[in-house]
Amino acid sequence: MSxxxxxxxxxxxxxxxxxxxxxxxxxxxAVIRARxxxxxxxEAITDAHVILPSNAPIDAAALAAAPGLRLIQQPAxxxxxxxxxxxxxxxxxxxxxxxxxxxxxxxxxxxLMLALARRLPAARRAFAQAAIGVPxxxxxxxxxxxxxxxxxxxxxxxxxxAALGMEVVGVRSRSGAAELDALFARADFxxxxxxxxxxxxxxxxxxxxxxxxxxxxxxxxxxAAIVDRGALDRALALGKLGGVGLxxxxxxxxxxxxxxxxxxxxxxxxxxxxxxxxxFGRIADIIVANLARLAAGEPLLxxxx
Numbered sequence: 387m388s389x390x391x392x393x394x395x396x397x398x399x400x401x402x403x404x405x406x407x408x409x410x411x412x413x414x415x416a417v418i419r420a421r422x423x424x425x426x427x428x429e430a431i432t433d434a435h436v437i438l439p440s441n442a443p444i445d446a447a448a449l450a451a452a453p454g455l456r457l458i459q460q461p462a463x464x465x466x467x468x469x470x471x472x473x474x475x476x477x478x479x480x481x482x483x484x485x486x487x488x489x490x491x492x493x494x495x496x497x498l499m500l501a502l503a504r505r506l507p508a509a510r511r512a513f514a515q516a517a518i519g520v521p522x523x524x525x526x527x528x529x530x531x532x533x534x535x536x537x538x539x540x541x542x543x544x545x546x547x548a549a550l551g552m553e554v555v556g557v558r559s560r561s562g563a564a565e566l567d568a569l570f571a572r573a574d575f576x577x578x579x580x581x582x583x584x585x586x587x588x589x590x591x592x593x594x595x596x597x598x599x600x601x602x603x604x605x606x607x608x609x610a611a612i613v614d615r616g617a618l619d620r621a622l623a624l625g626k627l628g629g630v631g632l633x634x635x636x637x638x639x640x641x642x643x644x645x646x647x648x649x650x651x652x653x654x655x656x657x658x659x660x661x662x663x664x665x666f667g668r669i670a671d672i673i674v675a676n677l678a679r680l681a682a683g684e685p686l687l688x689x690x691x
Contacts, residue, residue, distance in 0.1 A: 392416040392677065395431050396461075399423040399639065400442025400657065404461055406668035408438075411674045430586040431455075435548070436677070439468055441638065457481070457680055458510035460670045462660065464609065466582050478689035479675040483672045486677035487665035488538030494659035495543050495577050495607045498631025499526065502575075502603045505629075507650040527551030532573025534566070535559045535580030535608065543577060559586055574603060590614065595621040601628040607659040610634045622649065633659040 392415060396405045406419045412418060414678075419460055421430040427452035431437055436457045437444070444458060449472055460482040473480045511522050526527035531547045533540045533556035544554040555572060557565045559580030565590075570576065576598065580586050590604065591614035598604075604627060605615055615636045621627050629651040638657065640647075647654050676686050 390415075392436065392681075393434050394436040394438065394677075395416040395434040396420045396438045396440060397427060397431065397442035397444070398438070399442070401440055401461075401661060403661070404666045404669055407663070408461075408670040408673055413674065415592060420661065427451075436646070436680075438654030438673070440466075441467060443467045444473075445469045446475075449476050449478065457686070459483075459676055461673060462486075465583065465690060466609075469662065473691050479686055479689055481676055481686050481688045482690055483669050484688055485592075486549065486668040486672065487660035487662070488542050490662040490665045491539035491579070491607050491659045492542035492546060494633055494655065495539070495579075495605050495631075496546055498605050498607070498633065498653055498655070499531075499547075499575055499577070499603070502605075502629040502651075503529075504633050505650070506653055510652070517676045525551075526575075529574040530551070530555065530572050532556065532569040532576045534578050535574065537579060539607070540577070542665055543579065559583070566594070566595050570594055570602075570646065571599065572575060573602060574599060575603045577605040578608040578612055580608055580610055586612050588612070588614045591617040592620065595626055598626065600626060602626075602682045603628045603631070604629040607633040610636045617648070620648075621647065622651065627651065631655075633657055 394416060402420050405418055409418050413500050425440055427448055432453045433454065434452050435454055436459055437452065438459055438461045440461060444467060446469060449455065455478050455679065458468060458478055458480045460468065460528060463482055463484045465482050467481055470480060472511045503526055505521040527550055530553045531542055536556045540556060544556060548554050553567055557569050589612050595617055633655040634657055644653055672687060679685040681685050
C-alpha cells in the first residue's frame, strides 16, 4: 500500500460483510480495513482518511486520534453515535446512507411478526420432542398492525401487512400522546420504525404497555432504547404481552444468557434487519460515490454535518 493510498476504516463490531461489498466497488488506490473489535478505536483509526463508524462511538477523543481524517461516512441512516459538534469543530464532514434498506427492514419486521404469530420458539421445542400439530398459532389476516414511524420501512411494512389482510394504522414518531395511546389501544401488533431521538427514547415504557391490548405483540427493528427495558421486563412478567420480536438489543454484543432470550414469547434476531446483499450493495454505491466526490472536491451526498 502506497503512502498516498486512501485509507478507509470500518469501525463497527459487526456487519463485516458490508466491508466486502464496499471493497468490491472501491476505486484503485483506496484500501478498506475492518477494525478488530479487540483493538481500541483510537488505535485503529490513527492513519485513517475515512472512517465508517457503524455502531462505534465517534466523539472528540476519537476524532483527535485521526489527524488525517477527511470524511466520516456512516454506512447506515442512523448517526446518534457520532458527535456532530465535534466533527464540525474539526472541519470533518459527516454523511450517512439513507434509504438503503427499507425493504430489508420491513421484511425482517414481517418475519418477526410471523414467527410470533406461529409461536416459533415453542414450535422448535415441539419439533425436538416429535410433537405433531402444536403449538397452535394465529393468522395475521384480520389482525390490526400499529406502526410507529411512517418512514420508508414502516410504510413498506404496512403495504405488505395489508396484502396479508391486516388492518394497518400508523402514527408518525412526532405524533402526540393521544394518537399514540389510540394506536396502542387498537393494535394487535405494534412495530417500531422511528428514529432514536430525545423524544422517542423510552417511548415504549410502562405507560405504553398499560395502554396496549392484552396479548399484543411488540416488534422492534429500530433502536433498542426506544423501549424501556425495565418496563418490558415488567410487562412480560405480568403477562401483558403476547410476545416480543427484537432485532436490536439493549446491549451489543448481547449476552446470550440474558433471561429475556430464554422466554418462549420472545423471538430475537442478531441485528440483521438491514443485512441483505441488496442493501449492502446500495451502501457501497453511496460510499464509493462520496469517495469520488471527496477526491474531486465536489459536494458530498447526504451530508448531515
